[in-house]
Every structure is written in structure tokens, then in C-alpha cells.
Amino acid sequence: MTETKTASAKKSVTTTAEDTGSTSAQITAMTVRINELTEHLKVNKKDHMARRGLLVLVGRRKRLLKYLASKDSATYLELIKKLGLRR
Numbered sequence: 001m002t003e004t005k006t007a008s009a010k011k012s013v014t015t016t017a018e019d020t021g022s023t024s025a026q027i028t029a030m031t032v033r034i035n036e037l038t039e040h041l042k043v044n045k046k047d048h049m050a051r052r053g054l055l056v057l058v059g060r061r062k063r064l065l066k067y068l069a070s071k072d073s074a075t076y077l078e079l080i081k082k083l084g085l086r087r
Contacts, residue, residue: 030061
């Protein structure tokens, strides 16, 4: 089930099927993983390593979003709208 979410999210952002290295594709993959970890932590409240992993991913995504906003603001605005991020 998560593979279809990931695949559909990546298809809406990437230009080709092999595109995994672009900033937009990386942010999309991180967002999907962040959503999965958030759901996991709702059930497993004491999983501190997963919580740390979530915080690391959020920080990495934040830095990539900042980079994308400085390089290409139109793509940045389109991406946050597609992913439903607050900004």
C-alpha cells in the first residue's frame, strides 16, 4: 500500500521514471517516509529511535526545501502545493 502512495507521489513530481536524484524527487520521498513514520509513532509511542529518525528526516527535508526555494521558487511553490505542506 505504501509503495503505491510513493509511486503516485513521485510520478506527480518527477519528469522521468528514473528520476530519483532531483531535489523535488528527494523531497517527495522524504515526505512519504515522514508520513509513514508519523503513523508508526502514533501506535508505538515509546519507539525513540524511530522518533529520532523522523526528526533527522524533517531536518533534511527542511534544508532541501530551503535550497529549492532559493534556486527555483516556482518549482518550490508548486511542490509544496502538491505535497500539501504548510508554507
